[in-house]
Amino acid sequence: MNATTTPVGNLSLPPKRNLPRIYALEAKYDMLRALRLPAFVIPLFAFPLFFYVLFGVAMKYEVGSFDISRYLLATYGAFGVMNVALFGFGVGVAAERGLGWMLFKRATPMPPLAHMAGKMVSALLFGAAIVVALFALGLTAGGVRMPLSTFASLAGVLVLGSLPFSAFGLAIGYWAGPNSAAPICNLISLPMAFGSGMWMPLFLLPPVVRQIAHYLPAYHYSQLALGVLHASNGEPAWRSAGFLLGFTLLSLLAAWVGYRRDEGKTYG
Amino acid sequence: MTGNEILRESRAGRQAGPIAELLSVSKNYGSVAALSGVDFAVRAGEVVAVLGPNGAGKTTAVHLLLGLARPTAGTVRLFGLEPRHSDARTRVGAMLQISKVPETLKVKEHLELTRSYYPRPMPLPELVAAAGLGGLEERPFGKLSGGQRQRVLFALALCGDPDLLFLDEPTASLDVEARRGLWASIAQRTARGGSVLLTTHHLEEADALAGRIVLLDRGRIIAEGTPSEIKARVPGRKVRCRTRLAEAELLALPGVRSVHRNESERSDGGERSEVEIFASAAERLVGELLARDPELTGLEVHGADLEEAFLALTSRGAANASPGPAGRPPVAEVPAAGAAGGPPAPGAPAPHMRSKTSSQEEVAA
Numbered sequence: 001m002n003a004t005t006t007p008v009g010n011l012s013l014p015p016k017r018n019l020p021r022i023y024a025l026e027a028k029y030d031m032l033r034a035l036r037l038p039a040f041v042i043p044l045f046a047f048p049l050f051f052y053v054l055f056g057v058a059m060k061y062e063v064g065s066f067d068i069s070r071y072l073l074a075t076y077g078a079f080g081v082m083n084v085a086l087f088g089f090g091v092g093v094a095a096e097r098g099l100g101w102m103l104f105k106r107a108t109p110m111p112p113l114a115h116m117a118g119k120m121v122s123a124l125l126f127g128a129a130i131v132v133a134l135f136a137l138g139l140t141a142g143g144v145r146m147p148l149s150t151f152a153s154l155a156g157v158l159v160l161g162s163l164p165f166s167a168f169g170l171a172i173g174y175w176a177g178p179n180s181a182a183p184i185c186n187l188i189s190l191p192m193a194f195g196s197g198m199w200m201p202l203f204l205l206p207p208v209v210r211q212i213a214h215y216l217p218a219y220h221y222s223q224l225a226l227g228v229l230h231a232s233n234g235e236p237a238w239r240s241a242g243f244l245l246g247f248t249l250l251s252l253l254a255a256w257v258g259y260r261r262d263e264g265k266t267y268g
Numbered sequence: 269m270t271g272n273e274i275l276r277e278s279r280a281g282r283q284a285g286p287i288a289e290l291l292s293v294s295k296n297y298g299s300v301a302a303l304s305g306v307d308f309a310v311r312a313g314e315v316v317a318v319l320g321p322n323g324a325g326k327t328t329a330v331h332l333l334l335g336l337a338r339p340t341a342g343t344v345r346l347f348g349l350e351p352r353h354s355d356a357r358t359r360v361g362a363m364l365q366i367s368k369v370p371e372t373l374k375v376k377e378h379l380e381l382t383r384s385y386y387p388r389p390m391p392l393p394e395l396v397a398a399a400g401l402g403g404l405e406e407r408p409f410g411k412l413s414g415g416q417r418q419r420v421l422f423a424l425a426l427c428g429d430p431d432l433l434f435l436d437e438p439t440a441s442l443d444v445e446a447r448r449g450l451w452a453s454i455a456q457r458t459a460r461g462g463s464v465l466l467t468t469h470h471l472e473e474a475d476a477l478a479g480r481i482v483l484l485d486r487g488r489i490i491a492e493g494t495p496s497e498i499k500a501r502v503p504g505r506k507v508r509c510r511t512r513l514a515e516a517e518l519l520a521l522p523g524v525r526s527v528h529r530n531e532s533e534r535s536d537g538g539e540r541s542e543v544e545i546f547a548s549a550a551e552r553l554v555g556e557l558l559a560r561d562p563e564l565t566g567l568e569v570h571g572a573d574l575e576e577a578f579l580a581l582t583s584r585g586a587a588n589a590s591p592g593p594a595g596r597p598p599v600a601e602v603p604a605a606g607a608a609g610g611p612p613a614p615g616a617p618a619p620h621m622r623s624k625t626s627s628q629e630e631v632a633a
Contacts, residue, residue, distance in 0.1 A: 015388055016387055017384065017386060017387045018384070022385060025384050029370075029381050032377070033370045033373050096370075100365070101369050101370070103336060104362065104366055104369070104424070107334045107335075107434075108362075108427075109385050109386065109428070110385045
């Protein structure tokens with residue numbers, strides 16, 4: 001069609017598309033898509049906020065100088081961000097695969113990673129929104145008082161934690177079927193959150209669980225967040241960061257293998 | 269290669285050679301051969317329908333041409349390029365067999381996103397008009413009817429104002445009205461000169477839209493030509509009339525193969541009804557009919573339509589005397605070893621109609 005609409009002899013370079021705009025639109029529309037699904041958004045917000053009110057405010061108990069409202073602000077923040085990455089991102093990838101939607105996108109000249117990157121940014125922003133809501137709750141109902149810079153650092157660590165779990169969610173998305181991705185995520189995230197001290201402080205858990213915790217990515221994520229509040233388990237930050245980096249790379253590798261396997265099975 | 273060179277080369281290519289081709293392509297999924305030694309091309313300005321039953325390999329062919337699958341053997345070219353090349357992808361649009369796109373996004377949001385992928389997208393108002401989506405722009409995809417959804421998928425395929433449009437079973441799940449509506453939009457598009465590759469198991473659809481039909485059956489091209497050439501493949505005529513003659517009597521007439529009585533068309537107090545008679549030749553039959561029922565009305569003689577052509581060709585029954593509507597007789601699968609051996613005659617495609625009666629397949633079967 002272009003041949004008929006372009007004047008003959010016009011050999012100027014073909015117009016360039018706006019790459020940053022593509023990435024921005026992918027992120028925008030992934031967010032809009034999710035925001036319009038109350039059944040998706042409400043649980044992601046309600047879970048950490050409800051638990052925080054329950055264990056951090058209503059059933060508040062004191063153990064020496066230990067401030068549970070502060071502690072749970074970090075761990076429920078981590079819990080909320082992790083869930084968005086797993087359910088919003090990972091399960092989302094699996095669901096879209098089931099619709100053949102990705103197949104259509106692959107047939108377009110969309111930059112190959114644009115959709116993924118958009119979804120990842122979307123998960124990051126959702127995570128940030130949950131963190132902000134939780135902080136508001138902590139400031140008011142929880143009575144948490146700390147310097148603004150501490151709030152900012154905590155928020156930064158929490159939001160960045162979206163990345164390793166997005167990678168993990170991606171791996172689940174590519175290995176699980178569209179219908180099994182959500183139950184698999186539940187099966188992994190709930191016990192892991194509990195065993196990592198996200199729901200209640202680790203020292204209240206049985207010793208066996210505390211031993212296992214050292215091998216859980218959610219534990220290391222929580223420890224990094226608690227480190228900002230000087231409330232970590234004594235786990236060195238470099239070790240937790242290294243663990244999460246390794247976890248991210250392994251997840252990406254698994255996602256890549258899953259993607260190739262999926263491509264081979266279904267389409268090529 | 270600079271953009272200019274690509275542009276110049278591809279424009280030159282548009283005049284002469286094929287813009288999409290499968291060269292001796294085979295595709296296996298595990299031990300299942302989806303395509304076996306297929307040679308196929310779409311030339312600029314052509315509207316080609318790939319016609320075949322479910323499992324014939326139509327969608328596989330489309331996926332190969334779009335770079336969504338790699339061939340097991342052979343070469344796939346799209347505008348002279350590897351199909352995954354972004355310059356090739358920029359020039360095609362595809363309507364695939366996908367049931368849903370994200371349901372909470374509005375029509376215009378879907379269009380905006382997909383348009384952003386292309387350097388020279390079709391202007392939004394033009395796109396909305398071309399797909400018949402006027403007034404639906406603000407509607408979320410999930411709140412659209414089946415026909416409207418297909419129109420959105422059609423619009424998504426048109427976003428880049430493609431030189432070649434792929435339509436994989438575009439109307440498969442639509443009711444008659446929605447189907448005709450989409451046909452009109454597709455015909456409007458092809459009237460403007462774009463090339464289209466359409467797959468369908470709807471014979472009427474291929475006849476209505478395409479200038480050339482490729483018949484695909486179990487991964488092989490069994491016939492290729494214009495719709496009338498395909499129809500001419502079938503020795504036989506369809507005679508339609510309103511008569512009081514009984515079915516048994518009609519069946520006994522010379523050359524008659526089968527008779528279909530259309531009960532809903534009964535008139536004249538139930539005395540007469542419309543019948544369709546398939547026969548090897550019309551002349552003697554018409555004479556006999558008029559002799560036996562002088563009050564016969566509504567006489568029409570047709571070449572057999574694509575349905576019969578299809579049944580005849582897929583049952584390898586061109587020489588066989590019973591291409592009746594009873595369906596294809598079971599034919600044993602061609603052994604996979606034979607399929608992997610490549611096409612029997614590379615370079616065979618002729619510009620005109622050809623048909624592989626494939627005696628070797630019958631031997632193999």
